[in-house]
Amino acid sequence: MFGKEKSQYIEDSKFRYTMREMKKNGSAYILALPYFLLFLIFTGIPVVISLPVGFTNFNMVQFPQWVGLSNFYTLFLQDDVFLIAIQNTLVFAIITGPVSYIACFLLAWLINEMPGPLKTVFTYIFYAPTLAGNIYATWQLIFSGDTYGFLNSVLISLGLINGPQQWLTDARYILMCVIIVQMWMSLGAGFLSLRAGFQGIDKSGYEAGAIEGIKNRFQELLYITIPAMGPQLLFAAVMQITSSFTAGDIGRFLTAFPSTDYAAHTIMTHAFDYGSVRYEMGYACAICFLLFIVMILVNNVIRKAMAGILDT
Amino acid sequence: MRIIKKRKKWGGSRGGDIAIFILLVLIGLFMLFPIYLSVIQSIKPSEELFVFPPKLYVQRPTSQNFEDMLKVAGSLDVPFSRYVFNSVFVSVVVTVAQLFLSSSAAYVLAKVKAPGVKAMNKVIEIALLFTSSVTYIVQYIVMAGMGMIDTYWAITLPYIATPMGLFLMKQFMGQIPESMIEAAKLDGASHLRVCWQIVMPNVKPAWLTLMIFAFQGAWQITGYLFVYSEQLKPIPIVMQQIAAAGIARTGVSSATVVVLMLPPMILFLILQSNVVETMAHSGLKD
Numbered sequence A: 001m002f003g004k005e006k007s008q009y010i011e012d013s014k015f016r017y018t019m020r021e022m023k024k025n026g027s028a029y030i031l032a033l034p035y036f037l038l039f040l041i042f043t044g045i046p047v048v049i050s051l052p053v054g055f056t057n058f059n060m061v062q063f064p065q066w067v068g069l070s071n072f073y074t075l076f077l078q079d080d081v082f083l084i085a086i087q088n089t090l091v092f093a094i095i096t097g098p099v100s101y102i103a104c105f106l107l108a109w110l111i112n113e114m115p116g117p118l119k120t121v122f123t124y125i126f127y128a129p130t131l132a133g134n135i136y137a138t139w140q141l142i143f144s145g146d147t148y149g150f151l152n153s154v155l156i157s158l159g160l161i162n163g164p165q166q167w168l169t170d171a172r173y174i175l176m177c178v179i180i181v182q183m184w185m186s187l188g189a190g191f192l193s194l195r196a197g198f199q200g201i202d203k204s205g206y207e208a209g210a211i212e213g214i215k216n217r218f219q220e221l222l223y224i225t226i227p228a229m230g231p232q233l234l235f236a237a238v239m240q241i242t243s244s245f246t247a248g249d250i251g252r253f254l255t256a257f258p259s260t261d262y263a264a265h266t267i268m269t270h271a272f273d274y275g276s277v278r279y280e281m282g283y284a285c286a287i288c289f290l291l292f293i294v295m296i297l298v299n300n301v302i303r304k305a306m307a308g309i310l311d312t
Numbered sequence B: 001m002r003i004i005k006k007r008k009k010w011g012g013s014r015g016g017d018i019a020i021f022i023l024l025v026l027i028g029l030f031m032l033f034p035i036y037l038s039v040i041q042s043i044k045p046s047e048e049l050f051v052f053p054p055k056l057y058v059q060r061p062t063s064q065n066f067e068d069m070l071k072v073a074g075s076l077d078v079p080f081s082r083y084v085f086n087s088v089f090v091s092v093v094v095t096v097a098q099l100f101l102s103s104s105a106a107y108v109l110a111k112v113k114a115p116g117v118k119a120m121n122k123v124i125e126i127a128l129l130f131t132s133s134v135t136y137i138v139q140y141i142v143m144a145g146m147g148m149i150d151t152y153w154a155i156t157l158p159y160i161a162t163p164m165g166l167f168l169m170k171q172f173m174g175q176i177p178e179s180m181i182e183a184a185k186l187d188g189a190s191h192l193r194v195c196w197q198i199v200m201p202n203v204k205p206a207w208l209t210l211m212i213f214a215f216q217g218a219w220q221i222t223g224y225l226f227v228y229s230e231q232l233k234p235i236p237i238v239m240q241q242i243a244a245a246g247i248a249r250t251g252v253s254s255a256t257v258v259v260l261m262l263p264p265m266i267l268f269l270i271l272q273s274n275v276v277e278t279m280a281h282s283g284l285k286d
Helices: A002-024 A026-054 A070-078 A080-112 A116-132 A136-142 A150-157 A174-184 A189-200 A204-211 A217-228 A230-246 A249-254 A267-277 A281-310 B014-042 B064-074 B080-111 B117-127 B132-145 B163-173 B178-186 B191-202 B204-219 B235-243 B247-279
Strands: none
Touching (some): A070 A080, A080 A116, A080 A174, A080 A230, A116 A189, A136 A174, A136 A249, A136 B247, A174 B014, A230 B132, B080 B117, B117 B163, B163 B247, B191 B204
């Protein structure tokens, strides 16, 4: 009896305390309001409504019609293309994710080993593809299927292939081409973060390390640098997760859509196909929802694992 | 006697340095090649564009492709200047709005202890995953519901509140000493005044970084799906239409690529040191 009353009292005062604090900081909420309003409308709500809309048939004209789990059943049991899309997305994510993450890290580190002016030059060159952005027209020129294509021309003059190859329409090569372009653009914000992280490391740590018997730069990297870079490593990981899961969308611009035998078809392009080409929004939302869930799960697992290793 | 083995300024061994340098140059060449190729193709006269094998240099550079680009664009339904206006308008609005809204919110997330702020921080950290490249399909539903499709709203509003901009600004503000803010508060300054008069002047590198990220994103907005009237389209989508015309337009299409990639590349060149300084604070803590 007494215990209950007491907890009631504490809860009550906590509630009042919260109200008081909220009132005191009222102007702060107003300051944050415009941003969060836009964030809610264009990121929060779209992500959240993907689930309920996923339970409906919705063609953007008539009012959505509730169909329960039918979209999800169709996805997994009847939609063969979706299974191809899952497979391709995983291949993209598994190849481009870790490889580009490690590339970001190693290149940021190697650049940091260079003397001052070279650091600036290399950082700029490596980030340039992200700045240049979607120059798909040039990549189409490189992979072009006729003899004017640069890749064909080089390989033919080297005698490696006999005639021009259809890089962007031959199902055997499409995935490889998209991965190359994705790797080319993969040194983005995560790379800059790591690059700055290396720059910011306290140099005295290296001197202390030298006294304690660290012999070469690999040991230095392992024992001094990596432990000091935990937060940047996490940030870069989050950036890389997003780009590796959406990597397949490059294929939509690079190759014909849909690609030959769906060779570059990913979860993103599948959702695009249903949502933006066929206007079957319910089905597209079901696909998007699954993608969101997978991304959040992967993000959590990787952050937990990294936090364990890095001890941040 | 004290012996300190001082680390040489440039790396461990001379041989290692040279090996690293060569490796970086090779990767750098791969990075630059498509950019170089775009520039070279854009200044080739048509007789040099169609030779086999294709050349990696240009013998008689010309501005013909750029002139043709304006001509092609001029033959569209609305004058080319309209597309330029749309792109510049969208970029300026998005960049300025993002700077102001993100900084205000970042101040609250970094420096105000009020109920709900922790939750907002958590939400933003998760939302870093959801860039518009992931959400645009579901965004369409919300925008259609609000009647924004095919208006200027559709190519500006969704790109303003990016989690990344807010996150970077918040992280950078985190390093401003509490004592500075406390002192201002004791003088009776409101949150608004602390934010704009005390904190903002001290986060200039973050402002410039946010500016380049915002501009870089906004300059590439195609408006695809979101606008379909010619008079609302920004340059990138028009460029895609020109390039889609195929091999005969290869020179023109390279010219458009160059026009599109130059502004962000130049801006970053000017602001690079600020970006590196800001990104030093970008780390995520668990």
